[in-house]
Amino acid sequence: MAIPVFSMSCFKLPRGLCQAINSMLRSFWWGSKDGKRKTCWVSWETMCSPKFNGGMGFRDIELFNIAMLSRQAWRILQNPEALSSRILKATYYPATDFLDAPLGSHPSQVWRAIAEGRDAMKQGLIRQIGTGEGTHAWNQNWLPRDHMLRPLACLNVDPPMRVSDFIDATMAKWSTELLSEWFIPMDVEVIRSIPLSTRSMEDRWAWHYDKNGVLTVRSMYRLLVQTKRHREDWLEGRSAPSDSVGESKAWRRLWAAKVTPKIHVFL
Structure with a gap:
């Protein structure tokens, strides 16, 4: 999971590549051993849910990619006098500010990626x-x-x-x-x-979603995961848990229990 992090911080990975990386992770976790196929106890979407929501905390590669790009957009917003910020402004938005900058007719892969991260960043x-x-x-x-x-x-x-x-x-x-x-x-x-x-x-x-007012990849990724989950619940007509806060506390207590890791995973 650490190998593509540098690329994800600079470029928007194609969806097919994200699915291929997810497939490699699934194969490692659910794949065969000694010619025998392992049992898939729960769906991969559940495995990718945060631990406080009952999942294993595996990253959704596509959402994590956007979170990394949002961090780059945050740096440009906070440091407009940096060399990279001034180059991007002179090239793509000389007459407007960063948040209102258009994509343009011939954007580079770097600018296209930063613009997508910026649009996601606007949520918070x-x-x-x-x-x-x-x-x-x-x-x-x-x-x-x-x-x-x-x-x-x-x-x-x-x-x-x-x-x-x-x-x-x-x-x-x-x-x-x-x-x-x-x-x-x-x-x-x-x-x-x-x-x-x-x-x-x-x-x-x-x-907004950090007490220090600073965008972090962790807080951005958590916002994207929650937004995706709420969207899927709305599309499928599912209602949110009546006591989501209490449920999260229960999962946190489970992961904080002083038992071996395989007991955590099994529970």
Whole structure:
């Protein structure tokens, strides 16, 4: 599983190659031994589920590839003055910023891969509010919650466009009257929970699914796995477990048990 990691961090592997790597992993785990075929106790999709969801934690090669590329996109977003970032900007998006850059008519394999990682990264990007002047109130993610990172609806026409328009700069707090006028109560509650700094700080991008605000391959991969799982449940009409948190804790306790690895695997 470690051999293709370097290539996956730079290029988007073809789906057929990802399936071939998965086939090699399956053959090692479920393949024959001494001419006798091993028993496939559960599906390979279950084996690739995270350990806290009842799986073995094997990587989905295609999703892990996208997670690696998202990390590269994060570096470009956070370090626009780096040499590689400036070369890509001069070549592919000289008149716009990285998040809005088009793929172009003749993209290289590297730029095509980074663009796909960037599009996946957008699922968890969020603006950390400073002055609010650099954040669009309706078209950018800035609400710290898991299901929807931007306002759900606007109550009136011709609303203010910038987050700073809803901040009382003299008091460094949210304007309750303006929030109630333009946002639904569900959004108002979340907005009022966002702390504001008394110092003049610019808004910046952060990663919502990590407490440090930094995108890691692990957090990105976990988001992609959960998104895929929810999509498959929705397509097949399956409902989510009523106590998913409790179920995850139970699996974590199982893997933390002080027994031999083969007992862990069997359970």
